Amino acid sequence: MTKAQAGAETLALQALGWLAGQDELFQTFLGASGATAHEVAARATEPEFLGAVLDFLLMDDQWIIAFCDAAGLPYDRPLQARAMLPGGQGPHWT
Secondary structure, three states: OOHHHHHHHHHHHHHHHHHHOOHHHHHHHHHHHOOOHHHHHHHOOOHHHHHHHHHHHOOOHHHHHHHHHHHOOOOOHHHHHHHHOOOOOOOOOO
C-alpha cells in the first residue's frame, strides 16, 4: 500500500466517523448501501467499502462541505481520496 492509499483510507475512515455522527444522514447511507450498522463496523477496514462511503458523500455538495468543514479539510480532498481507492479511477472513454 502506498502512502497516498493509506491517506485515502484514513480520510474515508474520518468521513465514516463523521457520517455515523449525523443520525439522519447515516440512516440515509444505511438505506442506500443496504448495510446494517453492524455491517458498517465490520467492513470499515475494507478499501472497497471505504470507497463506497466516499461515493455516497460525493453525491451531495452540502455533505462534502459539512464534512470538510468539520474535519478542517479542503473541499477537493474527498474526491482526491476517492481516486486512490478501488473503483475510484472512473471510466476511461478512450
